[in-house]
Amino acid sequence: GAVVSQHPSRVICKSGTSVKIECRSLDFQATTMFWYRQFPKQSLMLMATSNEGSKATYEQGVEKDKFLINHASLTLSTLTVTSAHPEDSSFYICSARGTVTGNQPQHFGDGTRLSIL
Amino acid sequence: AQSVTQPDIHITVSEGASLELRCNYSYGATPYLFWYVQSPGQGLQLLLKYFSGDTLVQGIKGFEAEFKRSQSSFNLRKPSVHWSDAAEYFCAVGAPEYGNKLVFGAGTILRVKS
Numbered sequence: 767g768a769v770v771s772q773h774p775s776r777v778i779c780k781s782g783t784s785v786k787i788e789c790r791s792l793d794f795q796a797t798t799m800f801w802y803r804q805f806p807k808q809s810l811m812l813m814a815t816s817n818e819g820s821k822a823t824y825e826q827g828v829e830k831d832k833f834l835i836n837h838a839s840l841t842l843s844t845l846t847v848t849s850a851h852p853e854d855s856s857f858y859i860c861s862a863r864g865t866v867t868g869n870q871p872q873h874f875g876d877g878t879r880l881s882i883l
Numbered sequence: 884a885q886s887v888t889q890p891d892i893h894i895t896v897s898e899g900a901s902l903e904l905r906c907n908y909s910y911g912a913t914p915y916l917f918w919y920v921q922s923p924g925q926g927l928q929l930l931l932k933y934f935s936g937d938t939l940v941q942g943i944k945g946f947e948a949e950f951k952r953s954q955s956s957f958n959l960r961k962p963s964v965h966w967s968d969a970a971e972y973f974c975a976v977g978a979p980e981y982g983n984k985l986v987f988g989a990g991t992i993l994r995v996k997s
Contacts, residue, residue: 772926800984809973809987810927859926863983871917872985874926 769793770862772875780883781852787845787878789860795840796862800872801833804857816843850882885910885976889988896964897996904959904991906948906974915977916957917985918948922970930972933957944968969995 769792777785789799798817802810814830816822816837824830832854834846843862847854857879861872886909896902908914915934919927931942938950948959957974974988 770926809989812984815984857924861927871929871932873929874919876926877924879924 768864768873770796770860770873770875772860772878774878775876776879776881778881778883779850782849783882785847785850785880787847787858787860787880789843789845789862789875791841791862791864791873794862794864796843796864797840798863799837799843800861800863801835801843801845802859802861804859804877806857810859813845847880850880852882855880855882884981885914885978885986887974887976887986887988889972889974889991891991892989893992893994895994895996898966899963902959902961902964902968902993904972904974904993906957906959906988907955908957908974908976909955910976910978912978913950913952915983916948916950917975917977918942918946918957918959919973919975919987920944920970921973921990927973930959964993964995966995966997969993 771790773788801813804810813828814822814824816835818840822835837843859877861874863872888907917932918930921927930946931940933940933950940948946961971990971992973990975985977983977985
């Protein structure tokens with residue numbers, strides 16, 4: 767159980783393109799979803815936290831107009847990288863948690879490799 | 884805020900040997916503690932978690948971890964490593980007053996030699 771599906775797994779596109787990444791919880795309802803960014807050979811950096819039906823909470827230094835997050839249902843959150851540029855190239859990973867209480871683990875998707883040419 | 888230190892960037896062990904990956908955290912109370920494993924180009928898989936109770940936690944794939952409050956540590960162990968265990972391992976800490984967001988350590992890359 768607790769499967770999180772992330773799509774697409776890899777995206778290559780031109781500079782200036784907007785890219786949408788989907789994160790779905792397949793067998794549970796995700797009250798909270800998280801979006802992370804991981805640079806090569808580095809740890810995960812939390813970008814934002816989204817709760818179903820409310821606005822996402824962004825971490826300091828993350829541009830909310832650049833990285834649009836929508837969590838419209840209990841099984842789907844999307845991250846849209848708007849007008850992507852080469853510096854946005856990275857590995858983006860989502861995770862989902864099924865309950866409001868904190869002592870439940872986050873379950874991660876397989877990540878999306880974004881390459882902006 | 885909570886923080887996590889994984890002192891070893893790389894560890895190499897022989898197949899069949901025992902393994903211990905270190906994790907130290909900084910937090911005033913008992914946090915929620917997790918170990919995740921990441922294979923190249925993939926997401927993270929939960930190995931085990933500690934919230935309260937028995938300080939020795941059993942996880943998947945034969946892994947275990949022990950919470951030691953006095954040392955602020957949550958080291959991951961496996962008695963006999965398999966070649967398929969080669970991956971990157973992340974320790975993570977969560978705490979209620981920080982919105983239960985996870986803070987990850989820098990990761991430890993495990994190499995297994997045959």
